[in-house]
Amino acid sequence: MPNSHLLENKNSNFKEALRKPCHQEENMQQGIDMEFDLTGLDSPVPMLKTKEVIDGLLPGQTAMVRTTSVGSEQNIRNLINNHPATLLFFKKEDGILHFLIKKDAVLAGQ
Structure with a gap:
């Protein structure tokens, strides 16, 4: 998988406990390149x-981020609005916030 080494050196706990590989069959239909479980x-x-996830994505790649932190909903929305990224999908389900984020292309000179 491209960029499977993302964030490896930044935080070993994040790498080991929070980053989950995407379920390829299930997510290829949805166009999700990576999944990140930030619940708890x-x-x-x-x-x-x-922010680390968005920074590590290539333009056009998508990531599903899940969190249970209610305060993170507005924080992540603000982050997306201030970065070259688009929120493709958002849902609250059983106390979990699901964000599907796509990295936008950055034009030269921006």
Whole structure:
């Protein structure tokens, strides 16, 4: 999988406990390149980890981020609005916030 080494050196706990490989058959239909389970972390950690995710994606790649931190909903929305990324999908289900984020292309000179 491209960029499977994302964030490996930044936080070993994140690498080992929080990053999950995507279920290829299930997610290929949805166009999800990576999944990140940030459930159980308190705000602002999910937003900070989501920033690392966005920074590590290639333009056009998508990531599903899940968190249970209610305060992270607005933080992650603000983060997306201020980065070259688009929120493709958002849902709250059983106390879990699901964000499907796509990295946008950055034009030269921006």
